[in-house]
Amino acid sequence: MSSLRPRPRAALLVLCGLWIATVLVAPLVGSQAVSLHDVLRAEPTAASIFWQIRLPRVLLALLGGAGLAVSGLGFQTLFRNPLAEPYTLGVSGGAALGAVLALRFEGGQLLGLPLVALASFAGALGATALIVGLALRREGVETSTLLLAGVAVSLSCSAIILFLQYLADSTQTFRMVRWMMGGLSVVGYTEVLWLLPWVLGGSAMLLALRWELNLLLMGEEMAASRGVDLARLRFQILLATSLMIGALVAVSGPIGFVGLIVPHILRRFVGHDHLFLAPACILGGGAFLTLCDAAARTLMAPAELPVGILTALLGGPFFLWLLVWGRRD
Amino acid sequence: MTATVLLTARELEWRAGERTILGPLDLDVRRGECLAIVGSNGAGKTTLLRLLTGLLRPWRGELCYSDRPFAALSRRELARRIAYVPQIRPSRVPLKVEEVVLLGRYPHLSRLQIAPRAVDFAAVEEALAVVGIEGLRGRAVDELSGGERQAVYIAAALAQQSELLVLDEPTLHLDARHQHDLASLLLRLKGGADRTVVLATHDLNLASLLGDRLLALVAGRPLACGPPAEILQPDLLDRLFQARFEIVRGGERPVTILDLGA
Numbered sequence: 001m002s003s004l005r006p007r008p009r010a011a012l013l014v015l016c017g018l019w020i021a022t023v024l025v026a027p028l029v030g031s032q033a034v035s036l037h038d039v040l041r042a043e044p045t046a047a048s049i050f051w052q053i054r055l056p057r058v059l060l061a062l063l064g065g066a067g068l069a070v071s072g073l074g075f076q077t078l079f080r081n082p083l084a085e086p087y088t089l090g091v092s093g094g095a096a097l098g099a100v101l102a103l104r105f106e107g108g109q110l111l112g113l114p115l116v117a118l119a120s121f122a123g124a125l126g127a128t129a130l131i132v133g134l135a136l137r138r139e140g141v142e143t144s145t146l147l148l149a150g151v152a153v154s155l156s157c158s159a160i161i162l163f164l165q166y167l168a169d170s171t172q173t174f175r176m177v178r179w180m181m182g183g184l185s186v187v188g189y190t191e192v193l194w195l196l197p198w199v200l201g202g203s204a205m206l207l208a209l210r211w212e213l214n215l216l217l218m219g220e221e222m223a224a225s226r227g228v229d230l231a232r233l234r235f236q237i238l239l240a241t242s243l244m245i246g247a248l249v250a251v252s253g254p255i256g257f258v259g260l261i262v263p264h265i266l267r268r269f270v271g272h273d274h275l276f277l278a279p280a281c282i283l284g285g286g287a288f289l290t291l292c293d294a295a296a297r298t299l300m301a302p303a304e305l306p307v308g309i310l311t312a313l314l315g316g317p318f319f320l321w322l323l324v325w326g327r328r329d
Numbered sequence: 330m331t332a333t334v335l336l337t338a339r340e341l342e343w344r345a346g347e348r349t350i351l352g353p354l355d356l357d358v359r360r361g362e363c364l365a366i367v368g369s370n371g372a373g374k375t376t377l378l379r380l381l382t383g384l385l386r387p388w389r390g391e392l393c394y395s396d397r398p399f400a401a402l403s404r405r406e407l408a409r410r411i412a413y414v415p416q417i418r419p420s421r422v423p424l425k426v427e428e429v430v431l432l433g434r435y436p437h438l439s440r441l442q443i444a445p446r447a448v449d450f451a452a453v454e455e456a457l458a459v460v461g462i463e464g465l466r467g468r469a470v471d472e473l474s475g476g477e478r479q480a481v482y483i484a485a486a487l488a489q490q491s492e493l494l495v496l497d498e499p500t501l502h503l504d505a506r507h508q509h510d511l512a513s514l515l516l517r518l519k520g521g522a523d524r525t526v527v528l529a530t531h532d533l534n535l536a537s538l539l540g541d542r543l544l545a546l547v548a549g550r551p552l553a554c555g556p557p558a559e560i561l562q563p564d565l566l567d568r569l570f571q572a573r574f575e576i577v578r579g580g581e582r583p584v585t586i587l588d589l590g591a
Contacts, residue, residue, distance in 0.1 A: 080419070215432050219419040222482075224384050226489065227408030227436035272423040 006271030008280075014269075015283040022287040023062065026294045027054035031301035052188065059192045060184050061293045061307075062286035064248050065258055067199040069285025070278055071241040072259020074206050077213045077274070078237045079147045082322055085259035086245040090153030092256065094127020095120040095249035097157040100176050104164050116179070117194075117250035124246030127153050128238050146234075182253035182308020184293050191251040198247035203282055205240040209233065210274035217272060255289070255308045257315020262288050264322065335360045335493060335525050336381065341390035343376055343549075351376045351549040352390065358493070358527055363519045365540030366529040367560070369570050373549035374529035375416065378497050381527060382413040394493075408436035412486035414479075416497040426473075426481050427466040430456055433488035456487040460514060476507030483514070494518065496528040500535055508535075515539055533574070537561055537582045545569050557582050 027050055028034050034054070038046035072085035086092045102119035134149045161180070165173050186192075206213070212233050215223035224230050248255075262285045263277070270280045289307070292314075296305040334357045342352035351373040358364055358381075366374050379385040380392065383399050392399040394410055402410075412433070422429065433456070434449040457463045460480050465473065470481060479499060486494060499515065500508045512535055519526045519539060530536050536543055536557070543560040545552040547569060553560055561583040566574040573588040 211432070211435055211438065214424070214428070215435060217419075217424060218422050218429065218432065219415075219417075221384065221415045222418060224404065225382055225408065225411075225413035225415065226432060226485075227405035229404045267423075273428065 006267070006269055008270050008273060008276035011266070011269040012276055012280055012283075015266075015280055015287070019062075019283045019287045022290045023058065026058045026061075026290045029294050030054060030297040031304070056189050056192050057184055057186060057293065058290055059189075060186055060195065060251065061290040063192065063195045063199045064184065064252055064255065065262070065285035065287070065289025066282040067195070067202060067244040067248050067285070068255060068258040068289065069262035069281040070203050070206055071244050072285075073263040073274075073278060073281045074213070074237045074241050075259070076263060077216050078234060079144075080216070080219075081144075081147055082264065083260070083319065084147060084150075085257070086241065087254065087256035087259065088154065089147070089150035090127045090131065090157060091124050091150075091242050091245045092249055092254040093154040093157035094130075095124035095246055096180060096254050097161055098123020098126070099179060099249070099253070100161045100164050103172060103176050103179065104168050106172075120250045121246040123157075124242050124249060127157065128242035132235060132238055178306075179253045180308075181306035182255040182311075183296075183304075183306035184252050185304065185306075186251065195247055195251060198244050202240040202244035203278070205236065206274075207278050209236060209240075210278060213237075213274040213278075214272075253306075253308060256312050257318065258285060258289055258292075258311055260315055260322075261311075261318050264318075333359050335395060337393045338381065339391045339393075341377075341380060341392065342388050343373075343380060343385060344388045349549060351380070352387075354390075354549075354551055356381075356544070356551075356554075358525060360492075360525055361523060362541045363526040363528070363539050364542050364544060365536035366527070366544045366546060367531070367533060367536050367569070368529075368546035368552075370531075372546040374546060375497055376549070377546065378413070378495055378527065378529055382411050382495050383407045384413070405436045408489065408491065410491050411493045411495060412489040412491040413495045414482050414486045414497065414499065416501060418482070422470045424470055425466070426462065426468050426470060426484075427453060427457070429470055429481055430466075430485045430488050433485035436489060436491075452488045452490055456484040459487060459518070460484040474507075476503050476510070479503065479507075479511060480514070487518075492523060493525045493527065496526070498530055499528060500530065500532055508532075512538060533561060533566070533585050537584065561585055 028036060032049065034046045034049050039050040068086065075084040075086065075089060076082055078084070099116045099120035102116040130153055131146060131149045134146075165176055168176065212223070212228050215226055215228050220230055263281055266277060266280045266284050270276050292310050293307045296307040296310045299305055336358040338354060338356040340352070341354045341356070343350050354377070366377060368374050376385065380387055383392070383402070383404070394402065394407070399407065430453045431445060431449065434445060434452060437449065438445065457466060460483055462477065462480050462484060465477060465481070470478060473481065483496070483499070500511055503511060515526070516539060518524060526539070528539065540557055542555060543557055544554045545560055545565065552569060553565060558579070558581055561576065563574055563576065566572070566585065574585045575588045576583050577586050578584040
């Protein structure tokens, strides 16, 4: 154990390198390989694939992965539970329910954004509000109760989604199922620009809370006696994460387990201090989702695997591994 | 009167559902004193400490710190005045000793501050030195023994630089040597200038050694409050614990022993 001491600064440096390498390489891979040379001399096909298809997608993955990982980190610290993440806590579930409702009722556009996106955004906030509402109903609600409330919300959302799918016709059902798989197949920069402020804002908020998050590592009683207003902190963390997750699920559908896998792996190398761990999750989560997406694009080329399926395939066993062997960590 | 009273509780009461756990109880904590709360398991000691530190909001009654009601103070303002070393803590704390102690500076940090300042590090150094654990600074808290951990949490509370230090069962689960070390540390601390200490303990001899006054609690109600020699009487202890105690050494700070004989 002591052979692998966390080295936060060195780890952050390595992550920066990895992040930059990912940004440079990922847009070049896919069903059709593109050479950087062609892009730079503005060869029309290569340039158009690179600038219009690959680069926005990579940027979306970088932002999305960052949001998912840093949200997962926030949830895990808040709930003092290594298995907490947006996907297991009902935030993704609420977002999915919103989107499926919009698909069922053939939503159009509002404010330039598809209604599906706005509905899933509302769904994420709704699910969080429900959990927070339950938490505030009685004073002194334990964090474990919040966690169970999240699981209950998640299960209820799944049930309603199944019911809506049962009622829908086959075209709608197909679209719902496809959307639920989670993917980053976007063209252009609209989604990137939509996601950018939410992820930046949410990440900045969690970074600003790094002292409070560190204090939570010592337990709620200790944190409160050091001057942390627990009710407010819970609200701030849930707000920051649900805004990020809502915005992300709106464009990509639910992508699971990134928020679970990335913080866990990074803790080994970075340690538990949120001053380093939160930026590490932003970099590492972005790089991880970008790599997963690059793999999803190439594994079955020319067909494309929704990246949500890939992360779930990786995440399920990882979750089990954590449950059985990883709790010491 | 107000100059010497640091913390006042009036008609303090706390209930869980229909059951009254603590109170009604009136209490004055005097500036510079060491008040030891003694009583059996479930007498409401921890509940009283959590009320006095503002972690629990009283079901009824009022708490004031230097004449300012608790309700008018934010959690950070309270933490600048009152440091608490709770008894229950998570089994795993994935931080280093100096990180834990530095977190004691939280109530003094401004919202916009990026990094701790020189005063914060100075307070950490001082706290580590007072407790005598400079050698542990780089160690992971999880690797420490129970006694060392208790010292770390006390150092963290000292780094908080608050006037009132509240400790819940500071010697629980410690072996004889660590109990001795901790008692002498607390004795040094309470001797320090303008530090007020409130502690809850089962250990009557620790209470006698440290306490300027003892508050005896039975089923959430105060049974008696006064200097050690007044409280540590066989009859009173019998009513307090329903067990026989023998006074093996009298004087201002009596030493008692539990009589386990038939």
